[in-house]
Every structure is written in structure tokens, then in C-alpha cells.
Amino acid sequence: MKLKELADKLGAKLDPPDAEAEITGVGPIESAVPGQVTFIANSKYAALANTTRASALIVDEKFTAAGKPLLRIRNTQYAYARAVELLHPPLREQCTIHPTAVIDPSSQIGANASIGAYVVIGPRVEIGEGCTLMPHVVIYRGVKIGRNFFAHSHVSVREDCEIGDKGDWYKIPQTGKVVIEDHVEIQANCCIDRASLAETRIGRNTKIDNLTHVAHNCTVEENSMLCAQVGLAGSTEIGKNVILAGQVGVAGHCKIGDGTIVTAQSGTHGDIPAGSMVSGSPAFDHKQWLRSVTAFTRLPELARAIRGKTGKE
Amino acid sequence: MKLKELADKLGAKLDPPDAEAEITGVGPIESAVPGQVTFIANSKYAALANTTRASALIVDEKFTAAGKPLLRIRNTQYAYARAVELLHPPLREQCTIHPTAVIDPSSQIGANASIGAYVVIGPRVEIGEGCTLMPHVVIYRGVKIGRNFFAHSHVSVREDCEIGDKGDWYKIPQTGKVVIEDHVEIQANCCIDRASLAETRIGRNTKIDNLTHVAHNCTVEENSMLCAQVGLAGSTEIGKNVILAGQVGVAGHCKIGDGTIVTAQSGTHGDIPAGSMVSGSPAFDHKQWLRSVTAFTRLPELARAIRGKTGKE
Amino acid sequence: MKLKELADKLGAKLDPPDAEAEITGVGPIESAVPGQVTFIANSKYAALANTTRASALIVDEKFTAAGKPLLRIRNTQYAYARAVELLHPPLREQCTIHPTAVIDPSSQIGANASIGAYVVIGPRVEIGEGCTLMPHVVIYRGVKIGRNFFAHSHVSVREDCEIGDKGDWYKIPQTGKVVIEDHVEIQANCCIDRASLAETRIGRNTKIDNLTHVAHNCTVEENSMLCAQVGLAGSTEIGKNVILAGQVGVAGHCKIGDGTIVTAQSGTHGDIPAGSMVSGSPAFDHKQWLRSVTAFTRLPELARAIRGKTGKE
Numbered sequence: 001m002k003l004k005e006l007a008d009k010l011g012a013k014l015d016p017p018d019a020e021a022e023i024t025g026v027g028p029i030e031s032a033v034p035g036q037v038t039f040i041a042n043s044k045y046a047a048l049a050n051t052t053r054a055s056a057l058i059v060d061e062k063f064t065a066a067g068k069p070l071l072r073i074r075n076t077q078y079a080y081a082r083a084v085e086l087l088h089p090p091l092r093e094q095c096t097i098h099p100t101a102v103i104d105p106s107s108q109i110g111a112n113a114s115i116g117a118y119v120v121i122g123p124r125v126e127i128g129e130g131c132t133l134m135p136h137v138v139i140y141r142g143v144k145i146g147r148n149f150f151a152h153s154h155v156s157v158r159e160d161c162e163i164g165d166k167g168d169w170y171k172i173p174q175t176g177k178v179v180i181e182d183h184v185e186i187q188a189n190c191c192i193d194r195a196s197l198a199e200t201r202i203g204r205n206t207k208i209d210n211l212t213h214v215a216h217n218c219t220v221e222e223n224s225m226l227c228a229q230v231g232l233a234g235s236t237e238i239g240k241n242v243i244l245a246g247q248v249g250v251a252g253h254c255k256i257g258d259g260t261i262v263t264a265q266s267g268t269h270g271d272i273p274a275g276s277m278v279s280g281s282p283a284f285d286h287k288q289w290l291r292s293v294t295a296f297t298r299l300p301e302l303a304r305a306i307r308g309k310t311g312k313e
Numbered sequence: 314m315k316l317k318e319l320a321d322k323l324g325a326k327l328d329p330p331d332a333e334a335e336i337t338g339v340g341p342i343e344s345a346v347p348g349q350v351t352f353i354a355n356s357k358y359a360a361l362a363n364t365t366r367a368s369a370l371i372v373d374e375k376f377t378a379a380g381k382p383l384l385r386i387r388n389t390q391y392a393y394a395r396a397v398e399l400l401h402p403p404l405r406e407q408c409t410i411h412p413t414a415v416i417d418p419s420s421q422i423g424a425n426a427s428i429g430a431y432v433v434i435g436p437r438v439e440i441g442e443g444c445t446l447m448p449h450v451v452i453y454r455g456v457k458i459g460r461n462f463f464a465h466s467h468v469s470v471r472e473d474c475e476i477g478d479k480g481d482w483y484k485i486p487q488t489g490k491v492v493i494e495d496h497v498e499i500q501a502n503c504c505i506d507r508a509s510l511a512e513t514r515i516g517r518n519t520k521i522d523n524l525t526h527v528a529h530n531c532t533v534e535e536n537s538m539l540c541a542q543v544g545l546a547g548s549t550e551i552g553k554n555v556i557l558a559g560q561v562g563v564a565g566h567c568k569i570g571d572g573t574i575v576t577a578q579s580g581t582h583g584d585i586p587a588g589s590m591v592s593g594s595p596a597f598d599h600k601q602w603l604r605s606v607t608a609f610t611r612l613p614e615l616a617r618a619i620r621g622k623t624g625k626e
Numbered sequence: 627m628k629l630k631e632l633a634d635k636l637g638a639k640l641d642p643p644d645a646e647a648e649i650t651g652v653g654p655i656e657s658a659v660p661g662q663v664t665f666i667a668n669s670k671y672a673a674l675a676n677t678t679r680a681s682a683l684i685v686d687e688k689f690t691a692a693g694k695p696l697l698r699i700r701n702t703q704y705a706y707a708r709a710v711e712l713l714h715p716p717l718r719e720q721c722t723i724h725p726t727a728v729i730d731p732s733s734q735i736g737a738n739a740s741i742g743a744y745v746v747i748g749p750r751v752e753i754g755e756g757c758t759l760m761p762h763v764v765i766y767r768g769v770k771i772g773r774n775f776f777a778h779s780h781v782s783v784r785e786d787c788e789i790g791d792k793g794d795w796y797k798i799p800q801t802g803k804v805v806i807e808d809h810v811e812i813q814a815n816c817c818i819d820r821a822s823l824a825e826t827r828i829g830r831n832t833k834i835d836n837l838t839h840v841a842h843n844c845t846v847e848e849n850s851m852l853c854a855q856v857g858l859a860g861s862t863e864i865g866k867n868v869i870l871a872g873q874v875g876v877a878g879h880c881k882i883g884d885g886t887i888v889t890a891q892s893g894t895h896g897d898i899p900a901g902s903m904v905s906g907s908p909a910f911d912h913k914q915w916l917r918s919v920t921a922f923t924r925l926p927e928l929a930r931a932i933r934g935k936t937g938k939e
Contacts, residue, residue, distance in 0.1 A: 100728065102413065102430040102448075117728040117746045118762075120430045120448040120466075135728070135746040135764050136431075136780075138448050138466040146495065153746075153764040153782045154449075156466045158507060164495035164517070182772060182790030188817040189837075191501040191523035191541075194784060204790070210817035210839045211502075211857075213523045213541040213559075228817075228839040229857045229875075231524075231542045231559050233577075246839075246857050247875045247893070249542075249560045249578050264859075265875050265893040265907045267560070267578040281578045281594075281907075284610050291613040297910050298616070300917040303924070305619050306931050415726065415743040415761070433743045433761040433779075449744075451761050451779040459808065467762075469779045471820060477808035477830070504814045504836035504854075524815075526836045526854040526872075544837075544855045544872050546890075562855075562873045562891050580873070580891040594891045594907075597923050604926040611929070618932050 001087065003056055003069060006037065009086055010079045012058065012071035019069030021055040026084045028197040029054065037071070037087075039080040058083065084197075098135075110147070128165065176200065176217070184208070187228075193218075203240070215252070227264075239274060249281070261286075314400065316369055316382060319350065322399055323392045325371065325384035332382030334368040339397045341510040342367065350384070350400075352393040371396065397510075411448070423460070441478065489513065489530070497521070500541075516553070528565070540577075552587060562594070574599075627713065629682055629695060632663065635712055636705045638684065638697035645695030647681040652710045654823045655680065663697070663713075665706040684709065710823075724761070736773070754791065802826065802843070810834070813854075819844075829866070841878070853890075865900060875907070887912075 003021040007014040027036035029045065032054035039058035040049055049057055049068060056069040058079050063070065073079045095112045101119040103109065109121070110129030119133045122141035131149040133139075138156045145157070146165035157163065176195025181204040186192070190208055193216040194200060200214065203221040208214070209228040217235040220226070224242040232238070233252030242256055245264040250256060257274030267281035279289040295302070316334040320327040340349035342358065345367035352371035353362055362370055362381060369382040371392050376383065386392045408425045414432040416422065422434070423442030432446045435454035444462040446452075451469045458470070459478035470476065489508025494517040499505070503521055506529040507513060513527060516534040521527070522541040530548040533539070537555040545551070546565030555569055558577040563569060570587030580594035592602040608615070629647040633640040653662035655671065658680035665684035666675055675683055675694060682695040684705050689696065699705045721738045727745040729735065735747070736755030745759045748767035757775040759765075764782045771783070772791035783789065802821025807830040812818070816834055819842040820826060826840065829847040835854040840846070843861040850868040858864070859878030868882055871890040876882060883900030893907035905915040921928070 098728075100413075100726075102411075118431050118449075118744050134766075136449060136467075136744075136762060140447075140466075152501070152784075153766075154467050154762075154780050158465075158491070161491040161493070161507070163493040164497065178784070178787040180787070180789040184790065187819075188778070189502050189524075189815050193500075193523070194787065209841075210819070211524060211815075211837060215522075215541065228841065228859075229542065229855065233541075233559055246859055247560070247873070251577065264877065264895075265578075265891075269577075280609075282606060288610060288613075292609050293908060295612040295616045296609070296906075296918050296922070297914060299612075299921040299925075300914075302616055302619055303921045303928055306928055413726075415724075431744050431762075449762060449780075453760075453779075465814070467780050471778075471804070474804040474806070474820065476806040477810065502815050502837075506813075506836070524837060528835075528854065542855065546854075546872055560873070564890065578891075582890075593922075595919060601923060601926075605922055608925040608929045609922070612925075615929055615932055 003037075003071075006056075006083065006086065007071050010058075010071060010073060010082055012073040012079055013061075015070040015072050019056070021069060023055060023087065025087050026080070026197065027054060031198050037083055039076050039083075101133075104141075116153075122159070178202075181206075181222075187212075190214070209246075221258070316350075316384075319369075319396065319399065320384050323371075323384060323386060323395055325386040325392055326374075328383040328385050332369070334382060336368060336400065338400050339393070339510065340367060344511050350396055352389050352396075414446075417454075429466075435472070491515075494519075494535075500525075503527070506547075522559075534571070629663075629697075632682075632709065632712065633697050636684075636697060636699060636708055638699040638705060639687075641696040641698055645682070647695060649681060649713065651713050652706070652823065653680060657824055663709055665702050665709075727759075730767075742779075748785070804828075807832075807848075813838075816840070819860075835872075847884070 001023050003019055003023055006023050023037050024035040027038055029038045029048045029052045032038045032052055034053055034055050036054050037056045038052055038054040056071060058071045058076050060076050061072050061074060095114050097115040098117040100117045101115045103121040104123040106123045107121050107125035109127050112130045114132045116133060116135035118135055119137045121139045124142045125139050127145045128147035130147055133151050134153045136153045137151045140159035142160040143157050145163040176197045177199050178192050178194050179199045179201045183205045184202050186208045187210040189210055190212045192200060192214045195217045200217055201219045205222055206220050206224045208226045211229045212226050213231040215232055215234040218232045220238040221240040223240055224238055226244050227246040229247045230244045231249045235253045236250050237255045239256055239258035241259045243261045247265045248262045249267040251269045255271045257272055259275045260272050261277040262268060263279040266279050266283040268283045272278060277286040278284060279286045314336050316332055316336055319336050336350050337348040340351055342351045342361045342365045345351045345365055347366055347368050349367050350369045351365055351367040369384060371384045371389050373389050374385050374387060408427050410428040411430040413430045414428045416434040417436040419436045420434050420438035422440050425443045427445045429446060429448035431448055432450045434452045437455045438452050440458045441460035443460055446464050447466045449466045450464045453472040455473040456470050458476040489510045490512050491505050491507050492512045492514045496518045497515050499521045500523040502523055503525045505513060505527045508530045513530055514532045518535055519533050519537045521539045524542045525539050526544040528545055528547040531545045533551040534553040536553055537551055539557050540559040542560045543557045544562045548566045549563050550568045552569055552571035554572045556574045560578045561575045562580040564582045568584045570585055572588045573585050574590040575581060576592040579592050579596040582595045585591060590599040591597060592599045627649050629645055629649055632649050649663050650661040653664055655664045655674045655678045658664045658678055660679055660681050662680050663682045664678055664680040682697060684697045684702050686702050687698050687700060721740050723741040724743040726743045727741045729747040730749040732749045733747050733751035735753050738756045740758045742759055742761035744761055745763045747765045750768045751765050753771045754773035756773055759777050760779045762779045763777045766785035768786040769783050771789040802823045803825050804818050804820050805825045805827045809831045810828050812834045813836040815836055816838045818826060818840045821843045826843055827845045831848055832846050832850045834852045837855045838852050839857040841858055841860040844858045846864040847866040849866055850864055852870050853872040855873045856870045857875045861879045862876050863881045865882055865884035867885045869887045873891045874888045875893040877895045881897045883898055885901045886898050887903040888894060889905040892905050892909040895908045898904060903912040904910060905912045
């Protein structure tokens with residue numbers, strides 16, 4: 001899309017007015033490539049405008065840095081979301097019902113439905129207009145669903161359940177991707193969320209056990225191991241050779257240094273330096289934690305001892 | 314089904330003997346609608362018999378409240394389970410093998426099988442009589458399964474595994490439903506269990522992240538957020554605008570008040586008043602918890618200090 | 627396979643050279659049956675060589691026990707892995723694309739692909755050579771995948787994601803199985819891992835709730851209950867009538883005795899005697915834990931009281 005056309009569609013003022021570029025997508029300011037547009041939320045990030053490789057910037061009306069074509073608009077956040085939508089078409093492209101879909105004749109599907117290959121819809125189902133059922137969705141008998149329902153592959157909706165309407169409010173699309181490097185193993189029922197922009201990345205040789213959750217924008221480097229039922233909150237960075245034992249939780253926007261071991265069921269809140277071994281929720285040094293949990297089992301006796309000395313009841 | 318017919322099938326005594334009603338289902342005493350039968354476990358709930366909208370009541374032989382047709386029987390719990398079974402036919406309705414099922418010719422499937430659309434059964438599989446495979450079940454090669462096996466959509470059984478017989482003991486059917494209100498988002502691999510009767514309900518605008526478990530009969534009200542890997546035990550009520558952070562667990566039959574925040578990995582045991590912020594497992598006031606966990610890291614030194622003063626080793 | 631042929635393929639020295647046996651598989655030394663080969667890592671396990679029912683033993687060059695045909699080789703671990711591979715053929719048997727697979731014509735699939743029934747591949751997908759897509763795999767549009775990709779049934783890869791190459795390093799195959807005894811119920815999205823050899827076993831009448839993880843080689847005996855989101859690490863033994871409440875974690879290689887109750891979110895590290903009720907992470911006696919957590923909420927005051935008496939700040 002031409003930059004001029006994008007400016008018109010966003011209702012933004014192009015500066016300089018004769019700037020030209022072919023825009024192919026939206027990217028985050030640090031990693032955008034030529035051909036992408038990015039945005040600057042406020043003047044605090046003005047310095048990045050000088051280093052980004054993006055071909056154009058969405059900025060507010062008072063933004064003063066230069067050197068790149070600018071799309072000036074009051075609500076930059078909304079313009080950004082709109083640009084994502086314009087440049088990254090959603091999954092739902094056409095209203096078709098795949099010939100392999102098995103739909104019970106007693107079911108009613110509203111207008112403008114998009115129904116993928118091998119979808120199965122049981123008897124007496126009612127679905128409102130504008131639904132998107134990706135391939136392999138199964139809807140059991142008697143289900144009632146409202147307008148604009150979207151179900152991804154392998155979703156099951158069990159018999160007689162009810163689902164309301166979706167979809168008339170404004171949401172920032174998630175258009176990044178997931179990158180799985182070589183020799184990664186991901187076991188059953190894991191969820192690796194795509195990035196909002198850019199990517200969620202799982203590094204070479206990393207192993208991820210069952211039922212683990214990796215939120216959007218996380219990075220896990222090489223040779224790390226995420227045991228079963230681990231959960232990583234958004235934008236967390238896990239270094240190389242890290243072991244997160246079973247059921248560990250890691251808070252968002254934190255860095256876990258190379259070679260760190262977090263023992264089972266622990267939860268980390270904040271950065272962890274490389275080579276650490278931590279335990280507990282919140283987690284701290286493992287050896288110290290071992291002493292603390294030992295003392296914890298005797299805590300009532302300690303409390304009694306104090307009361308005996310202080311005379312408090 | 315006529316009330317008289319239901320009484321006969323349950324082996325219950327109809328009181329009055331000439332009572333008439335068309336019974337279409339079973340409902341919980343608080344929310345049953347006309348046409349439904351409900352039951353009263355013991356006389357403590359006799360008052361509810363006066364307010365329920367149900368058309369008939371299953372009660373024990375000594376029950377004395379009136380105003381509704383009664384089905385008198387010694388074992389009300391069993392009669393209720395039987396009534397559910399009679400009035401809510403199970404999923405398995407007919408013994409057919411869908412023409413799209415791909416079954417390897419070297420596999421043996423017992424009599425009375427019900428095999429849904431797009432089921433795939435690999436080589437050398439043996440399945441006993443009476444199996445129900447819902448659409449999209451995949452059985453890998455060499456699997457051996459006993460009688461009355463039931464697998465829901467998207468179940469996979471991996472190669473060479475063995476599964477025994479199922480199904481000759483008595484279980485109270487779960488016949489309620491799940492209601493998802495408008496604008497709810499449910500991410501990947503979540504499990505929302507249907508109610509035993511009545512409903513499990515997820516309120517408007519509520520967001521549920523990956524791998525979350527919502528047990529039967531829970532209610533989550535509007536605008537709440539359940540982060541990844543949260544677990545709610547049965548019959549719990551979550552208010553409006555509640556945030557349950559990652560890996561939180563909530564015990565059953567509790568109320569979490571509006572606007573409550575439960576921080577990551579915490580576990581609540583009991584009701585939480587509206588507007589609370591709680592942490593820990595078991596959870597208590599967040600600020601107090603912060604002080605306690607700080608003291609916890611120094612617990613061994615505290616213990617030593619006490620021993621020093623008291624002369625204990 | 628003849629024992630002589632196996633020795634040749636492994637590069638092992640057969641002792642005695644004229645030993646004969648028909649070998650049908652590999653088994654663990656304690657439970658191998660006639661017709662299976664097993665291996666002895668070092669002379670510490672020599673005694674077991676006298677009691678195993680295996681038909682032959684893979685041993686190192688200096689091994690001295692006798693009475694069974696021996697396959698002598700320097701690297702017994704590697705020879706064992708190779709024997710597993712030779713005797714337990716992998717899932718991928720032939721390079722075929724099932725006629726029911728729906729592959730968008732704009733996608734490119736490399737040579738030697740094995741694509742199962744009902745696989746769906748969207749537009750503009752690129753997959754390298756040697757991929758195995760088991761039945762019901764769904765690949766969304768624009769995905770890029772390297773060589774030797776293996777995806778099990780019901781895996782989804784979302785749009786525009788990238789996956790690297792797999793598969794040129796040496797891994798010990800997991801060739802055991804899962805045995806589910808009679809009347810077991812396993813709820814949605816659980817993962818029961820197969821054993822590396824022998825079996826992972828779930829005993830009669832045991833119930834397993836949603837999103838639970840049972841690692842390889844675990845045994846759960848009769849009538850136990852694993853509530854939602856429980857995780858068992860590898861080779862753990864759970865006795866009869868055990869209750870593991872929601873989100874409990876159990877460390878690997880431990881025994882949980884009959885009738886034990888582990889309360890919600892607790893984590894056990896080590897064996898637990900029969901009839902226990904334990905809580906906390908790490909878990910200890912439930913009643914003592916109740917007193918400790920009560921004292922924990924008052925820990926800052928206790929710390930202040932100590933400082934008051936000891937004069938420390």
C-alpha cells in the first residue's frame with residue numbers, strides 16, 4: 001500500500017505531504033524493517049525515531065524528530081491498531097462452507113459463515129451470522145451461539161452449551177508470529193502465544209514439556225528446559241541452559257539469566273542473574289530457601305518461644 | 314413424559330395419585346422451570362418446596378410439605394440420578410459408523426460401535442463392544458481397548474497403549490450446560506466444565522487465558538480476567554472485575570467479591586470480600602503478605618536469635 | 627530377528643558365538659519377558675542378570691556373569707538405544723499423502739512427506755523434506771517449517787509461524803506404553819506420557835481431572851483421585867485411594883502411600899507414608915502446616931518482637 005493511501009485511510013496528515021514509500025506491514029520500532037510503518041507513543045521515544053529502519057512513523061501532532069516520513073494523528077494508538085488491521089488481513093477471508101464440512105440438516109447457520117475443512121456440526125445447533133469455524137472445529141448437538149463467533153482449529157463445544165455474541169469493540173490485533181528454531185521439542189497441549197508484533201521465539205534445542213504456557217513476546221534461548229505446566233507471563237526473556245522445573249511461574253517483562261535453575265512450583269518476580277538457583281514463591285536463593293522452609297515447619301514453636309520471653313499472649 | 318410414567322419408571326409413589334404434569338427435564342430446586350422435576354434431599358430444604366417453580370418434587374417417604382405433586386421414594390438421590398438419565402438422553406444415540414471414518418482394515422471393532430465423522434483408527438487396533446468415538450477421535454496403531462469405551466472429540470490415544478473396560482457402575486449424570494455470555498474470549502486448551510444441573514456461566518467481556526480450568530457449576534461475572542493456568546474448583550463464584558493472576562487456585566464453594574485481585578500462584582480458601590488484594594497460599598492481605606515473605610527470607614536468622622535468647626539449641 | 631543378526635547390526639560380539647534366540651523386542655531388566663533383550667549398564671546390576679527372564683543381555687566387554695547369551699559391546703547405552711530402534715519400528719512407516727488431506731495448491735511440501743488422514747494445510751505454507759504429519763494436524767496459512775518436522779494428531783500451527791529443522795541428533799526412543807485399567811476416567815486436555823520402556827499405569831477406578839500431567843513411568847494405583855492441574859514428575863508411584871487436590875505437584879521417583887491426602891497447591895519432595903495428610907510446598911504434616919501458615923501471617927510482628935528483645939535493628 002502506498003504511504004499516501006495509508007495516511008488517507010487512517011485520517012493522518014502526511015509530513016512531508018509528498019513523501020513516498022510502499023508500505024507492506026507494521027513493525028515494532030526496534031526491529032521494523034524497510035517497508036514497514038511503526039509508531040511512537042510519546043516524545044520519550046523520539047530518539048528511537050533516528051535509529052529505526054521503518055519506512056514511516058505514526059506520531060502525534062507535536063512530534064518534532066525528523067528524517068523519516070511521518071503520519072501525524074492525535075490518537076496514535078488507535079491509528080496503529082487500524083494500520084495493523086489494514087496491512088495484516090485477518091484470517092477470515094471468504095464466506096465459504098468447505099465441502100468436507102459435516103453439518104447436520106437440523107442445524108441452522110446464519111449468513112456470511114466461513115466454515116473450514118472437516119468441521120462437524122451436530123443436530124439442532126444454532127449459530128448466528130458471521131461465524132468463522134476454522135478446520136476441525138466440532139460443535140456437539142443442541143449448542144446455541146450468537147453472532148460473529150470465531151473458533152480455532154480443534155475447538156470443541158459440548159452439547160447444549162450457549163455462547164453469546166462477539167466482536168463489536170475495538171481490539172489491538174495480535175499480528176506477530178512464533179518462531180521455533182531447530183531441534184526444539186514441544187510436548188502435548190502446550191500453548192505458545194504469538195507476539196503482538198515481532199515474535200515469540202523458542203531457541204535451538206530447547207525442550208518444552210506438557211501443558212506449558214509461553215505468553216506473547218517471550219524469548220527462550222538455546223538448550224533450555226521448561227518442565228511440565230510451567231507458565232511464562234508476557235515479554236519474559238529466558239536465557240540459555242535454563243531449567244524451569246515443573247509448575248514454575250515466571251512474571252512478565254523479566255530476564256532469567258543463563259544457566260539459572262528454578263525449582264518446582266517456584267515463582268519468580270523480577271530479573272534473576274545468570275547461574276542462580278532459586279526456590280519459593282516469590283523465589284530467592286535456593287540454599288537460603290531450604291533453611292527458611294525448614295524453619296517454617298517449626299514456626300509455631302518459635303512464636304511460642306517469643307511469647308514466652310516477651311510475656312505476650 | 315407424563316408424571317405418572319416417570320413415577321412408575323422410578324418406582325416412586327405419586328402423591329396425590331392422580332397428579333398430572335408433562336415433565337420435560339430435571340432442574341435444580343432454585344432455578345427449575347415449569348415442566349421440570351426437582352428433588353429435596355432432606356427436610357432442611359422443605360421451605361424451598363414452597364418457592365420452586367418445578368412441576369413436581371422427588372422427596373423421601375416422610376416429607377410433609379405440600380402444594381406440588383410429589384414422587385415419594387426412599388432413595389431420593391438414586392431416583393434423581395435415574396430421572397436425569399430418563400429425561401436427558403445421553404450423547405450416544407445410535408450405533409453407526411460414519412462414512413468418513415477412516416478405519417484400517419487390520420483393526421477390529423466390537424459390536425454396537427458408534428463412530429463419528431472423521432474418526433481415524435490406525436492398524437492393528439482392537440476395541441471391545443459398545444464403544445463411542447465422537448467425531449475427530451484419533452486412535453494410533455496397535456492400541457487395545459476394552460468394552461464401553463467413550464472418547465470425546467479430539468481425543469488422541471497413542472500407539473500400543475491399553476485401556477480397560479468402562480461403565481458398569483452408577484454415576485450421577487452431568488446434564489447442566491455451560492453458558493458463555495457476549496464478548497467473552499477463551500484462549501487455547503482451556504477446560505470449562507458443564508454444570509451437574511443448571512449451568513456454569515462466564516459473564517460478558519470476561520477473558521480467560523490459556524490452560525485454565527473452570528470446574529462444574531462455577532460462575533464468573535462480567536469483565537473479569539483469569540490469567541493462564543488458573544484453576545477454579547467446583548461451584549465457586551467469581552464477581553465482576555476480578556483479576557486472578559497466573560496459576561492462581563480458588564477452592565470450591567467460595568465467593569470472590571467484585572474487584573478482587575489475587576496475585577500469581579496464590580490459592581484462596583474461603584470467601585474474599587470485594588475490593589481485596591490477596592496473595593500467598595493460603596492467601597491473605599497482599600501488603601501483609603509482602604511483609605511476611607520478606608521476613609520469611611530471614612527466618613533462619615530469627616530462629617537463631619530466639620535460640621540465642623532462650624538458650625535453646 | 628535372530629540374535630545373531632541383532633549382534634551384527636549392533637556391532638556387538640555374541641557370547642557364546644553360537645547362541646541362538648528369536649528376539650522380538652527390548653524390555654527393562656526387572657520385567658523383560660522371554661524373547662526380549664535387555665541391558666546391564668554396569669557390574670553393580672550383575673545380580674539381576676541371574677533373575678531376569680530376558681533371552682539375552684547387552685553388556686560391556688568385561689561383564690562376567692553368565693547363564694544367558696550376551697551381546698558384548700563397549701557403549702552399552704548406545705547399543706541399547708539402537709536395539710530399541712531396530713526392534714520397535716517408528717510410527718513413520720511410509721511416505722504417503724492420504725487422499726483425504728486438504729492441501730492448498732499454493733503450499734509447497736518437500737520430498738518424502740508422510741501426511742495422514744484429514745490433515746489440513748492452508749495457503750502459502752512451506753514444509754521441508756521428510757515431514758510426518760499424523761492424522762488431523764492443521765497448519766494455518768503462511769507457516770514455514772524446516773526439515774524432518776514431526777507433528778502428532780490434533781497439533782495446530784497458527785498462521786505465519788516458523789519452525790526450524792529437526793532430527794539429526796541421537797535420542798533414546800520412548801517405546802513403552804500407557805496402560806489404563808478398567809473404569810478409569812480421564813478428563814479434558816490431560817497428558818499421560820508413555821514409559822521409556824515398560825509402562826505408565828493408571829489403576830482401576832482412578833479419576834483424573836482436567837489438565838493433569840502424568841510423566842513417563844508413573845504408576846497410579848486403584849481408586850485414587852488426581853484433581854485438576856496436578857502434575858506428577860517421572861517414575862513416581864501413587865498408592866491406592868490417594869487424593870491429590872488441585873494444582874498439586876509430586877516430585878519424581880517418589881512413593882506416595884495408600885490413602886494419602888495432599889491438599890491443593892502443595893508439592894511433595896520425597897516419599898510420603900500411607901495414611902498421611904500433607905500440605906505446603908514442600909509439603910509436611912497438614913495440622914502442623916496449618917499452625918505454621920497461621921504464624922506466617924504474623925511473621926513481621928514476631929520479627930519485631932525479637933528485635934525488641936535482642937536490640938537488633
